[in-house]
Amino acid sequence: MLxxxxxxxxxxxxxxxxxxxxxxxxSNILSIQNLSKSYGAIQALKGVSFDVPEGSVYGVLGPNxxxxxxxxxxxxxxxxxxxxxxxxxxxxPPDDARRQIGSLLETxxxxxxxxxxxxxxxxxxLRGRGLDARDSVLQQVGLFERRHSKFQEFSLxxxxxxxxxxxxxxxxxxxxxxxxxxxxxxxxxxEIRQLIRxxxxxxxxxxxxxxxxxxxxxxxxxxxxxxxxxxxxxxxxDEVLRQExxxxxxxxxxxxxxxxxxTLPGTVAPSFRIVDGLLQLTGTQGxxxxxxxxxxxxxxxxxxxxxxxxxSLETRFMELxxx
Amino acid sequence: xxxxxxxxxxxxxxxxxxxxLIGLFMVLLPLWNYQISKGIISIGGGDSMGGINLLNTxxxxxxxxxxxxxxASTFITFLSILVIIxxxxxxxxxxxxxxxxxxxxRLQFFHAKVIMVVVLSxxxxxxxxxxxxxxGWVNSGSLTNLFSEFYKVFYFFLxxxxxxxxxxxxxxxxxxxxLAIGLFLLYTNFVEHILKGILNSREGAPIGxxxxxxxxxxxxxxxxxxxxxxLMPSSxxxxxxxxxxxxxxxxxxxxLAGRILLLRRDW
Numbered sequence: 001m002l003x004x005x006x007x008x009x010x011x012x013x014x015x016x017x018x019x020x021x022x023x024x025x026x027s028n029i030l031s032i033q034n035l036s037k038s039y040g041a042i043q044a045l046k047g048v049s050f051d052v053p054e055g056s057v058y059g060v061l062g063p064n065x066x067x068x069x070x071x072x073x074x075x076x077x078x079x080x081x082x083x084x085x086x087x088x089x090x091x092x093p094p095d096d097a098r099r100q101i102g103s104l105l106e107t108x109x110x111x112x113x114x115x116x117x118x119x120x121x122x123x124x125x126l127r128g129r130g131l132d133a134r135d136s137v138l139q140q141v142g143l144f145e146r147r148h149s150k151f152q153e154f155s156l157x158x159x160x161x162x163x164x165x166x167x168x169x170x171x172x173x174x175x176x177x178x179x180x181x182x183x184x185x186x187x188x189x190x191e192i193r194q195l196i197r198x199x200x201x202x203x204x205x206x207x208x209x210x211x212x213x214x215x216x217x218x219x220x221x222x223x224x225x226x227x228x229x230x231x232x233x234x235x236x237x238d239e240v241l242r243q244e245x246x247x248x249x250x251x252x253x254x255x256x257x258x259x260x261x262x263t264l265p266g267t268v269a270p271s272f273r274i275v276d277g278l279l280q281l282t283g284t285q286g287x288x289x290x291x292x293x294x295x296x297x298x299x300x301x302x303x304x305x306x307x308x309x310x311x312s313l314e315t316r317f318m319e320l321x322x323x
Numbered sequence: 324x325x326x327x328x329x330x331x332x333x334x335x336x337x338x339x340x341x342x343x344l345i346g347l348f349m350v351l352l353p354l355w356n357y358q359i360s361k362g363i364i365s366i367g368g369g370d371s372m373g374g375i376n377l378l379n380t381x382x383x384x385x386x387x388x389x390x391x392x393x394x395a396s397t398f399i400t401f402l403s404i405l406v407i408i409x410x411x412x413x414x415x416x417x418x419x420x421x422x423x424x425x426x427x428x429r430l431q432f433f434h435a436k437v438i439m440v441v442v443l444s445x446x447x448x449x450x451x452x453x454x455x456x457x458x459g460w461v462n463s464g465s466l467t468n469l470f471s472e473f474y475k476v477f478y479f480f481l482x483x484x485x486x487x488x489x490x491x492x493x494x495x496x497x498x499x500x501x502l503a504i505g506l507f508l509l510y511t512n513f514v515e516h517i518l519k520g521i522l523n524s525r526e527g528a529p530i531g532x533x534x535x536x537x538x539x540x541x542x543x544x545x546x547x548x549x550x551x552x553x554l555m556p557s558s559x560x561x562x563x564x565x566x567x568x569x570x571x572x573x574x575x576x577x578x579l580a581g582r583i584l585l586l587r588r589d590w
Contacts, residue, residue, distance in 0.1 A: 077429070078420045078590040099426035109421035111412075114337050125330045126425035166425075 027090060029054045029174055029205045030075070035084035037070055037229075044070040046229040047084065052207060052222070057200045059216035059237070060209040062226035063321060068209035069106050071226070072178050076103055088174075099127050102167030103176040108159040112152040116143055116162050119151055120169060129170035140195065141165040156183035164192065168199075175199065178209045193219050213317045217241065227321055241316055247289055249279045250305035251296070260299035264292065278305065327435040328442065335409060335439075344405040348447065352398050353454045356382070356391055360458060381546050384468035387459040388475035392543040395451050396482050400511065402443055403490035407503045410436055410494035420590050433495075433585050437578065440491050444483035452476050475543065478563075481570045482539035486511075489535060492577040495584055511536055529560060535576075538569035 030052040037045040045067045052058045060068050073079035075086055077094055088097035110119045120134050138144040141161040146154070154162065160183045167175055180196075181189040196206055196219050210216055216223055216237070223241065224234035233240045251257045257279060261272060264287070272281045281292070289308050296303055335341045360382045381390040413419040413432075422432050455476070460466050490507055497503040515534050522531030532541050542563060561569075 073589075076424045078423055080587070080589055095426065095428045098424065103424045105420065105424055107417065109417040111334060111338075111418060112416055113339070118333070118337060122330060122333050123421075123425055125326070125333060126422060126427055128426065 027054055028052060029056075030086065030088055030207070031090075032071075032075070032086045033084055035071065035074055035086065036082050037067075037074060037079065038082055044229050045074075045081075048224075048226070048229070048231045049084075050224050050231065050234040052205065054205055055200070055203055056222045057196065057206045057208065057220045059220035059223040060207065060226060061211070061213065061216045061223050061317075063211055065228070066211075066226040067229040068211075068226055069178055070229075072103075072105055072176055072207075072209055076101075076105060076176065078105065099170075100172055101174045101176055102169065102172035103178075104160075104163045104167050104180060105176070105178045108163035110151045110159070110162065110166075113150060115148045115150055116154070116165075117147040119162070120166060123166045123169050127170045133169055133171070137165045137168050140168060142191070157185060157188055160184055161188070164195075173204060175204060175206045177206065179211070180208060181210075181212070181215060213241075213314060225317075225320055232320055244282065244311045244316070246309050246311075247281045247287070247292055248305065248307045248309055249281060249292065249296075249303055250277065251301050251303050253301065254279060256299075257296065257301050257303075260296055260301045261292075263299070264295050266291070280309075324434075324438065327431060328438050331435045331439050338409070340408060341405060344401045344408075348398050348401040349450060351401075352391075352395055352451070353457075355398070356394055356454070356458060359394075360462065382458045382461075383463040384459040384466075385472035385475075386546070387455050387462065388472050389543060390546050391451065391455045391458060392475050392479045392482075393545055395447070395479055396486075396540060396543050399447065399483050399486045400508075402447060402483070403486045403507060404504055406436075406440060406443070406487045406490040407494040407507060408500050409439070410491055411498060411500035411503055414494075414498040415500065423590060429585050429590070430582070433582060436491055436495075437488075437581075440487040441484060444480055444487055447483050448476060448480040451479055478539075478542040478567070481567060481574075482543060484574055485536060485539045485570050488574050488577040492581050495581050532561060532566075533569045535573045538566050538573060541566045542570070 028051040032051070033049050035045050035048045036043070048067070048071060060071060062068050070079060074081045075088075076098060088094065089100070092100075111122070114122075116138065117134065120137070121131060124131050124134065135144065138147050141164050143158060143161055143165060146158065151159065151162070160180070164177070164180060167177065175196075177196075181192050184192060193215070196208070200206055200219075200221075208216070208220065220237050222235065223237050225232040225240065249257060254274065258272065261281065266287055272279050274280075289306050293303060293306055381387065413422070419432060423429060427435075456466070456469060459469065490503075493503045493507055494500070497506065515537055519531035519534055519537055522534070523529040532538065541561070
């Protein structure tokens with residue numbers, strides 16, 4: 001199973017470079033202000049603004065057609081915004097900034113008649129980097145054995161791997177990945193997610209567009225949720241996709257139970273409603289069923305039913321999207 | 324600028340179509356001229372049939388330059404098609420996007436292609452010079468007059484930039500190689516002739532001669548036409564320098580139109 005540190009705590013400091021990140025005041029790698037974009041009558045982005053903090057794994061989450069690729073396209077200067085602006089690295093000229101960014105946008109784009117090896121030579125030249133990293137990058141994405149095969153002979157998954165490899169070339173400070181696990185088999189998906197976690201632990205900022213909630217939940221620290229070009233919510237994953245738990249209670253005397261819950265210690269803002277003869281207690285962060293039981297017993301209320309319910313992330317996501 | 328060219332070279336040096344089209348140009352140009360100079364292709368039946376061979380008279384210095392320049396101006400179509408294919412390939416495989424994503428500015432992408440057009444034209448011109456020098460040497464018996472009317476070689480360079488430049492613009496404008504090649508061939512073979520006919524049928528200066536490719540064609544006209552023209556009372560036409568300026572102007576138009584298109588359009 002995968003290990004995930006509590007997101008609101010700093011990650012364990014494992015090397016000097018990470019230490020430096022904590023010494024330097026955290027700044028935004030990318031700042032987006034009010035971006036809008038239309039294709040004819042269709043408005044693909046409607047005034048989207050958010051900041052991407054340095055070192056984060058930022059997920060841009062939304063269903064198909066929500067504007068994710070349009071947003072990334074604008075940030076990479078292949079699409080032109082109708083309004084709004086963005087700045088990389090606190091205002092570096094965009095052409096210079098893109099050389100520090102490894103990107104995979106929409107589909108793997110390579111010269112079909114050339115080998116993986118020779119295609120990466122072009123990528124390296126465009127970025128103004130040497131060819132030293134070419135072998136290690138190909139090994140990282142598991143294509144080293146096939147490096148002399150032509151791009152057109154690759155399967156979809158291999159093309160996707162090559163695109164990720166190309167994005168890694170020249171140690172970029174930021175990775176922009178549009179649906180990075182598209183076309184990969186389950187093992188490939190797991191590898192790519194592990195790779196993203198590894199890179200993130202090295203201090204690289206990663207921006208991922210995805211329609212897979214599961215993907216964002218597993219690898220991202222921050223999330224922006226898009227729907228039909230609108231930015232619904234953005235912020236740290238544990239805030240935006242907070243799992244709302246509730247406790248279900250029943251007793252013979254519901255009125256006495258409600259009276260007893262008003263004095264439940266440690267509750268922030270307990271609220272309850274009765275559904276099908278069951279009392280649903282929400283706003284119970286930090287309250288365990290045992291504490292509720294103990295409190296009720298002390299108040300002379302004997303519970304006949306006591307269950308902790310967790311709202312699934314899917315439910316939360318669908319609620320957000322269908323709002 | 325050197326790095327733009329270096330990257331462009333990385334892209335095309337492993338592209339087989341590039342070598343095939345370059346090869347066709349390089350093989351066909353001397354072969355075709357050889358056949359004409361030997362009277363194998365001729366008007367009026369050729370020597371063996373008692374006809375008068377008008378085509379093979381012009382392979383000694385200095386007329387070799389205008390003669391071979393004219394034939395090269397028809398074979399340059401191969402290179403125009405090459406430019407269209409290379410450029411529209413970038414759109415087909417979306418590598419134009421990737422180039423920008425990986426760090427080129429849009430203008431750098433464009434300039435790399437413009438430089439390719441100029442370099443290909445230079446290569447074609449140097450090749451034309453070598454082939455022309457060889458034919459002239461064989462037919463004149465010496466290289467003494469090698470550089471007389473040498474400006475015709477420069478005319479060919481301008482013509483080549485004009486033809487390849489139009490190809491580049493069409494490829495950027497249309498993005499699809501089949502359609503762009505079709506339109507290019509349609510324009511060079513038919514549309515321009517029709518337009519020229521219409522424009523020149525009116526009184527006054529033959530402004531149809533100033534159409535994009537025609538302006539360059541006028542610099543290296545077909546030798547027989549030239550002879551016939553010289554026999555007729557002087558029809559009003561423009562001077563070579565007018566055609567040089569027109570050619571350069573059209574190249575500037577392709578450049579500016581392509582530049583504006585690339586900067587304002589989504590990729």
